[in-house]
Amino acid sequence: MEPCDLNALDLTLLLRKKEISAVEIVDSCLKRVADVDGRPGALESGDLTARDKEKVHAFITLTDKYARAQAAQIDRAINAGEDPGALAGVPFTVKDIFCVKDTPSTAASKILANFVAPYTATPVKRMQEAGAIMLGKVNLDEFTYGSSNESSAYQPSPRNPWKTDRVPGGSSGGSTASVAAGEAPLSLGTDTAGSIRQPAAFCGVVGVKPTYGRVSRYGLIAFASSLDCPGPVARSVKDAAAMLQVIAGADAHDATATPLPVPDYLEGIEDGVKGMRIGLSPDYFRITYPDPVTGELLSQALPTEIELAVHQAAEKLASLGAEIIEDVPMANTRFGIPAYFVISRVEAASNLHRYDGVKYGHRSNVSTSDLKAMYKHTRHEGFGLQPKLRILMGMYVSAAQYSEQYYRRALQVRTLIRRDFEAAFDPQGRHRLDALLTPTTPTTAFEMAAVYGDSVLMQYADQLTVPANHAGVPGLSLPGGLDDNGLPIGIQLLGADYTEKTLFRIGRAYEMATENEEWRKAKPQVLREAA
Secondary structure (H helix, E strand, O other), X not given: OOHHHOOHHHHHHHHHOOOOOHHHHHHHHHHHHHHHOOOOOEOOOOOOOOOHHHOOOOEEEEOHHHHHHHHHHHHHHHHOOOXXXXXOOOEEEEEOOEOOOOOEOOOOOHHHOOOEOOOOOHHHHHHHHOOOEEEEEEOOOHXXXXXXXXXXXXXXXXXXXXXXXXXXXXXXXXXXXHHHOOOOOEEEEEEOXXXXXXXXXXXXXXXXEOOOOOEOOOOEOOOOOOOOEEEEEEOOHHHHHHHHHHHEOOEOOEOOOXXXXXXXXXXXXXXXXXXXXXXXXXXXXXXXXXXXXXXXXEEEEOOHHHHHHHHHHHHHHHHOOOEEEOOOOOHHHHHHHHHHHHHHHHHHHHHHOOOOOOOOOOOOOOOOOOHHHHHHHHHHHHOOHXXXXXXXXXXXXXXXXXXXXXXXXXXXXXXXXXXXXXXXXOOOOOOOOXXXXXXXXXXXXXXXXXXXXXXXXXXXXXXXXXHHHHHOOOEEEEEEXXXXXXXXXXXXXXXXXXOHHHHHHHHHHHHHHOOOOHHHHOOOHHHHHHO
16 A cells, blocks of 8 residues: 555554655655646646546645655654654645645635735644645635536646546535545645535545634635634544644634634544434435425435435444434424525625735736726636626625515524524433434535536535534534445534534544445545556
8 A cells, every 4th residue: 555545643653653754655645646636727728638537636736845845854853853743744735725825825716816825824834833744735616616616717627536527526626536536645625515525425535524613714715704614634534533633723813713622532532432312314314495497495305325324324323332313303404505595695795805906816907097997807807607606696685675685584594503403412402412413415426517507506515514504513524335336425423512522433433333344445436547
């Protein structure tokens, strides 16, 4: 097995024993990038070739020289007997929505194509301080607007390593694809409606949406500020726990980052689930969506293989001593996407107003005598379709004559969703859950271009993940099997505020209980072809 295929904690152990060097680890990961990634995303990309369609295209910017220099520094520290950090020598990728000093920070948009960040986001800085080595910035949906990663201005957009004619999911598709393809053991993503968990499910890796405020948003280019959550992408639950341990905590630069102490997420992670109460909700086994003609809410059951994977996981956890609580009502789950449509667009429109071509980023070369005209030309040239749609809808639903009808009602729905979670996890309540077990997504990875362009249908890929963003609670997605096409199925654990440690413990118990199952032996297409 190549070093790039090992988990992060295994690499740190080998490194400290001096059985491998940080330089060797980085070289292994960069070789994998060269083997499977293909050309990086670019604004002037040209036509896709047959070869392009067989590659992953996770990266926008590869910081290979920086990575090798950092690796050499880690090796010197170890040889000098110094403590190099909790994640010493572990390569990681960064979703290009985070600012990293002296690197392009594009948000996958033309409007920031020439922006080189003057400072580093807190989560990235904490990874670096822990000895982790940044390999580069990875692709995403433009400004994180999408669920497939196809809306990036930087093409070719990422492809799913399991089957390259499928999307990796979004918006953290570059992050999850890079981890699934063995390009890096860890990646830093963001989750606004499921943007870590949904692509983690599609790519067969572990993804974590922490409790809102558990991880600082300083240096994160904002989408919807009340929903955005930075979080880990990893190949194992233990690696995800170790990464969250590093990036979580209070931050003087972010008033929304909680001052609560960060627990030791690895302590007791393999203590099992005996005595835990894990719930199943019928409201997470169907998708509710509006009829495009009548507006009537229609309901559709999830594919049998996805529902079966969740029930099999429940049976496995029950065999380990957990108590499975069925029929937990989460009645307002079905309203998560409509509320998200309104709230996220209002916040996105507000956040996008800062891109005017004056202070930084793209500025139109069209000659104008009017400042507003310069704004107009700059935004027309710099923004793709999805930012434009969000600005228009956000301005519409927040206008004085519509605010009560749309925005206020959406905020009220968000409160109802939060109350569903509070009732489920109330230690004095009827259900007294330690966690809720659900599917992560209503489908496995769909084909490239199959859904892109249909904003409503695309958004409903997040129906099972977005309630956690509304409620602010943590969520963990982990692999739960393969469908009939050999594509990963994701299962999700949701918990009460700041119960990430409990979710990691349950996830690790499931991971250990299934480690010898046949589906765990399967490899993504790009790794089979590279072998």
